[in-house]
Amino acid sequence: xxxxxxxxxxxxxxxxxxxxxxxxxxxxxxxxxxxxTGTCKLDTVTVDCRDAALLPAAQxxxxxxxxxxxxxxxxxxxxxxxLALDTTLEASQYRLDIAPGHIxxxxxxxxxxxxxxxxxxxxxxxxxxxxxxxxxxxTDKPRYGWRGLLLDSSRHFWSVDEVKRLLDLMACYKLxxxxxxxxxxxxxxxxxxxxxxxxxQGAFRPFDSHDxxxxxxxxxxxxxxxxxxxxxxxxDEHGDSVYGGYYTQRQLRDVVAYARERGIEIMPEVDFPGxxxxxxxxxxWLSCQGExxxxxxxxxxxxxxxxKNVYDEVIDIFPFAYVHMGGDEVDKRNWQSxxxxxxxxxxxxxxxxxxxxxxxxxxxxxxxxxxxxxxxxWDEIADDxxxxxxxxQWWRGWNKGVVxxxxxxxxxxxxxxxxxxxxxYGQDDGxxxxxxxxxxxxxxxxSAGQQQLILxxxxxxxxxxxATEARLQxxxxxxxxxxxxxxxxxDTCRERVVARFHEKLPAQLExxxxxxxxxxxxxxxxxxxxxxxxGHGVLWPAIAYGKATLRYTTDGTVPTCQSPAITGPVEVTRxxxxxxxxxxxxxxxxxxxxxxxxxxxxxxxxxxSPKTDGLLVEWHRNTGGxxxxxIARGALIARLVSPAVQLPPAIDHDYSVIFKGxxxxxxxxxxxxxxxxxxxxxxxxxxxxLIDNDGPHSTVVRRNQAALRxxxxxxxxxxxxxxxxxxxxxxxxxxxxNPALQVTYKH
Ligand SMILES: [Zn+2]
Numbered sequence: 247x248x249x250x251x252x253x254x255x256x257x258x259x260x261x262x263x264x265x266x267x268x269x270x271x272x273x274x275x276x277x278x279x280x281x282x283t284g285t286c287k288l289d290t291v292t293v294d295c296r297d298a299a300l301l302p303a304a305q306x307x308x309x310x311x312x313x314x315x316x317x318x319x320x321x322x323x324x325x326x327x328x329l330a331l332d333t334t335l336e337a338s339q340y341r342l343d344i345a346p347g348h349i350x351x352x353x354x355x356x357x358x359x360x361x362x363x364x365x366x367x368x369x370x371x372x373x374x375x376x377x378x379x380x381x382x383x384x385t386d387k388p389r390y391g392w393r394g395l396l397l398d399s400s401r402h403f404w405s406v407d408e409v410k411r412l413l414d415l416m417a418c419y420k421l422x423x424x425x426x427x428x429x430x431x432x433x434x435x436x437x438x439x440x441x442x443x444x445x446x447q448g449a450f451r452p453f454d455s456h457d458x459x460x461x462x463x464x465x466x467x468x469x470x471x472x473x474x475x476x477x478x479x480x481x482d483e484h485g486d487s488v489y490g491g492y493y494t495q496r497q498l499r500d501v502v503a504y505a506r507e508r509g510i511e512i513m514p515e516v517d518f519p520g521x522x523x524x525x526x527x528x529x530x531w532l533s534c535q536g537e538x539x540x541x542x543x544x545x546x547x548x549x550x551x552x553x554k555n556v557y558d559e560v561i562d563i564f565p566f567a568y569v570h571m572g573g574d575e576v577d578k579r580n581w582q583s584x585x586x587x588x589x590x591x592x593x594x595x596x597x598x599x600x601x602x603x604x605x606x607x608x609x610x611x612x613x614x615x616x617x618x619x620x621x622x623x624w625d626e627i628a629d630d631x632x633x634x635x636x637x638x639q640w641w642r643g644w645n646k647g648v649v650x651x652x653x654x655x656x657x658x659x660x661x662x663x664x665x666x667x668x669x670x671y672g673q674d675d676g677x678x679x680x681x682x683x684x685x686x687x688x689x690x691x692x693s694a695g696q697q698q699l700i701l702x703x704x705x706x707x708x709x710x711x712x713a714t715e716a717r718l719q720x721x722x723x724x725x726x727x728x729x730x731x732x733x734x735x736x737d738t739c740r741e742r743v744v745a746r747f748h749e750k751l752p753a754q755l756e757x758x759x760x761x762x763x764x765x766x767x768x769x770x771x772x773x774x775x776x777x778x779x780x781g782h783g784v785l786w787p788a789i790a791y792g793k794a795t796l797r798y799t800t801d802g803t804v805p806t807c808q809s810p811a812i813t814g815p816v817e818v819t820r821x822x823x824x825x826x827x828x829x830x831x832x833x834x835x836x837x838x839x840x841x842x843x844x845x846x847x848x849x850x851x852x853x854x855s856p857k858t859d860g861l862l863v864e865w866h867r868n869t870g871g872x873x874x875x876x877i878a879r880g881a882l883i884a885r886l887v888s889p890a891v892q893l894p895p896a897i898d899h900d901y902s903v904i905f906k907g908x909x910x911x912x913x914x915x916x917x918x919x920x921x922x923x924x925x926x927x928x929x930x931x932x933x934x935x936l937i938d939n940d941g942p943h944s945t946v947v948r949r950n951q952a953a954l955r956x957x958x959x960x961x962x963x964x965x966x967x968x969x970x971x972x973x974x975x976x977x978x979x980x981x982x983x984n985p986a987l988q989v990t991y992k993h
Contacts, residue, residue: 269380271753272368273727274388274420274734275746282381284346288325288370289377290316291349295329302507303329303359306417310367314377325349327366329359338422338509339387342366344379354387360509361386361420368418372753372760389687392660392702393733394423394513395669395726398709400430400524401456403449403478403491408715410504415723415763417508419730424505425570425704428493429516431523431540432456432710435492436516438559441529441552448524449492450482456710457489463711468804469835471716471764498563513622514564517572518553519544519606534584541577544606545586554613561617568637571610574624576603604630611636622660628652641706644971649686653696661686662704667729669707669722671944675769675790681728682747683740703733716764720836723765727754752791759793759831767794767828767836775839776950778846778916783818785841789828794836798826807833818843846916849932851957854908856992860887861907861961863894868902872942874928874964877902890991891929891963891977901973905963907993911954915983922947924974927965942968951982961991 269279291311293304307327308317318324327349335341335354340362343350351366353359365386369379395416397404404412413424428436434448453461457474464472474489482488493501505512519542526533526542532549533539543549561569578599581587587602596602607623607630614621615635622637625648634656640648643665652659661667666680687697705726712718731747751768758765768790777783787796797809798816805827812826824841866880880902886894891905909931911917921929921937924945929937931952939948965975981987 268369268371268753269382271750272365273747273750273754274731275737275750276365276384276386277736278385280383282344282383284381285378286325286344286346286349286381287378288315288349290318290322290324292318292320292324292326293329294326297329297331299356300329300331300359302503303356303363303509306360306507307363307366310363314370327351329353329362331355331359336387337391338420340365340384342382342384342386344369344381344383346381349379356506357422357509358387360417360422361388364418364420364509368757372756388420388734389736390700390702390733392423392704393421393730394425394660394662394702394704395421395722395729396425396427396662396704396706396708398427398430398707399435399493400427400433400709402474402709402713403433403435403489404709404715404718405478405491406493406497406501408718409501411715412718412722413501413505413508413510415719415726415761416510418757419727420509420734421726421730422510423702423704424510424512425515425706426512427515427517427708429525430521433490433492434524434528436498436514436560436563437492437494438556439495440555440559443528444525445492446528448528450480450488450490452486452488457713460711460713467838471714471720474713475715495559495563502564511566511568512564513566513568513570514560515570515572516556516560517570517574518542518610519572519603520574520576521572534580534587539577539580541580543584543586544581544602545584545588545590550606550609553610557610557613557617561619567618568620568622569614570622570639571607571614572624573603573607573627573630574641576626578603608632620658625652628657632657634658637701639704644969649689649700650692650696653692653699656699658699658701659686660701660704662706667703667705669705669725670709670712673721673725673766678725678728678747679744681725682732682744684732685738685740688738703729705729719764720766723758723763724751724754725766727751748790752793755791756793762832764834765830765836767791767830770796770826770828770837770839773826773839773841774918774949774951775841777841777843778951778953779818779843780846780916781819783843784815785812785818785824785843786815787812787826787839787841793831795829795831796826797829798824800824804838805835821845846953848914848953848955849934849959851911851955852908852932852960854958856908856958858887858993859991860889860993861891861905861991862886862993863888863897864904864906865894865897866900866902866904868900868966868970870968871966872926872968874926874940874966877904877964877966887993891975893965893973893975897973899970901965901967901970901975903965905961905965907961907991908958909961909979910958910990910992911956911981912987912989913981913984914954914956915981915987916951916953917989918949918951918980918982920947920949920976920978921963922974922976923965925966925968927963927975927977929977930960930962932960945974947976958992 295304330352332352338357339354340358341352342362351362434444479489523540527538534543581599611621625640628638637658638652639660643663686700773787796812797805822843827838828836863886865883869876869880925942926940937950979989
């Protein structure tokens with residue numbers, strides 16, 4: 247009997263810990279959370295809503311609880327969950343009150359109620375089981391009204407069920423805008439009753455270069471998630487195998503209703519006048535030359551009328567006040583030689599083909615406004631003389647200042663820059679941190695009025711290289727959760743936001759596991775691509791998710807669930823090439839890295855005694871070449887000196903340089919070299935290519951090690967920026983055996 251009381255107390259404490267844990271892991275982080283005492287049982291609930299406008303929300307709540315709780319029609323012993331509107335609250339603002347016998351969700355508008363439901367969903371345990379939630383009171387509202395995700399259904403087609411599952415994930419994290427890219431060069435996905443040929447001929451295609459690329463990569467990486475989805479292939483009337491699909495208007499209305507039930511509005515995009523190859527393939531009269539082209543003829547009245555006819559039907563399907571017209575990456579060369587386009591320019595007093603694009607965008611703007619819609623376009627339209635009702639979507643990360651310029655002109659802006667919000671790009675833990683640190687309203691120099699014109703942020707998921715739902719989820723998760731946190735929280739302390747997110751992330755990954763949603767596991771850490779060892783080495787990789795497993799092979803094959811697991815340090819006594827992969831709890835593979843271990847072979851010091859401090863920097867004209875071997879072909883601009891491998895401040899154009907000189911190793915030892923650049927770079931030591939980071943690419947960091955005898959070693963670093971749009975070069979050396987030792991340079 248004496249043991250009984252402490253055991254009870256312990257059980258009670260454990261219970262509290264579990265519930266506090268779930269409240270503490272809510273993403274996005276609520277503005278205010280006051281913990282109460284006790285719990286509220288949700289085994290049987292009634293959903294009580296007096297406001298007819300909230301009936302879809304009641305249905306969404308009931309669906310969210312399906313399979314967990316019983317939703318009863320009337321009271322009895324059931325816990326009432328009451329949904330209500332309170333117009334004194336702001337848009338998307340909500341209160342969630344959980345008391346032992348009842349739950350109240352009160353929103354400033356429908357979206358607020360949906361956000362309250364999303365929070366309640368996250369308070370339920372990740373896995374099925376006891377359905378009890380902690381008593382608490384949350385008062386919450388978002389920093390930004392536009393919390394978006396772009397889905398590209400043109401490059402690869404997504405079924406209605408796949409789109410709905412994505413909407414459901416968005417709703418879990420309070421994202422409220424789906425930007426749906428429905429039309430592009432590669433496929434026309436929206437039924438237009440006036441032009442049935444668009445989907446009749448433009449919705450299916452033989453495999454294109456993207457499809458073949460996906461197939462090749464799937465085979466190379468032994469990853470079925472990369473293959474083109476066989477369920478979307480068919481044999482056409484000519485007996486050819488084709489791939490694709492489209493949405494009927496009835497299906498689209500159904501998806502719109504499903505999204506609205508979850509507090510999400512859908513912004514359709516039919517991209518004009520560029521990205522139109524599929525439209526002009528089906529209807530060649532739309533182009534200047536009457537043949538397939540990526541660009542529409544904007545000199546043709548018939549083509550302009552076509553655009554409006556298409557949008558008549560689009561606007562009828564999608565009730566949202568914002569419609570996206572594209573306007574990006576227009577190849578205007580056809581316009582130059584087209585008699586109709588030249589006639590239009592003469593008639594309207596337009597001086598250049600850039601002006602012609604502006605004229606076209608303003609035509610659509612007037613049309614949209616007459617339909618009571620806001621025009622949204624990519625940032626190419628920023629300087630087209632549009633009115634303040636139109637919205638500029640910033641995407642070109644290198645097109646700096648567009649947010650400042652647009653907001654000075656009084657235009658609204660949505661931020662989805664390539665620098666961190668392109669979800670089709672590769673992701674790692676650093677990418678997630680960049681999203682968490684990006685807060686467009688905090689950009690220096692914006693007035694309070696300009697800040698308010700920034701509607702919000704959006705992740706863009708272009709699908710050229712994403713062909714299955716599993717791969718789509720992997721590309722989007724977990725960075726969509728990071729976006730949700732960043733765009734919701736008003737916490738402007740970047741580092742606190744980052745630290746808090748990583749604390750919460752494992753609990754969110756557990757939720758994704760329970761929902762059978764694919765995601766990218768956290769990075770495998772503690773692994774170098776190349777490691778040298780003296781006698782014996784140790785491989786000890788780690789991953790910041792306790793439920794993940796690391797497995798490895800040493801024969802070059804891809805690790806499987808049967809490969810040895812890494813549970814502690816792995817001793818290395820002979821030269822070995824490791825392939826290491828991380829596995830989710832369901833056994834599916836996430837990422838792979840390689841690590842080569844080689845016995846250190848020392849490079850002897852050179853018999854030289856350089857006298858002048860620093861490295862010599864040969865600065866060349868940019869040749870436009872895309873390899874380091876092209877640098878020396880450019881005329882020499884100047885010879886400069888730099889204390890280390892870093893761009894001298896004088897270089898602010900023609901980022902095309904060769905560093906030459908000697909590195910002094912202060913002791914015998916293994917040295918690690920790190921070279922990161924955008925675009926290509928190479929590092930040579932004593933004439934040997936140690937790091938090859940060549941070719942055009944965004945920032946890529948590579949490492950290698952060298953065993954150096956004490957003394958001087960010849961060093962050369964080559965670097966170029968392909969587009970010449972800003973140099974990024976980071977290079978470091980550290981002595982692995984004694985990090986306190988510093989190398990120095992002379993020439
Ligand atoms: Zn034309």
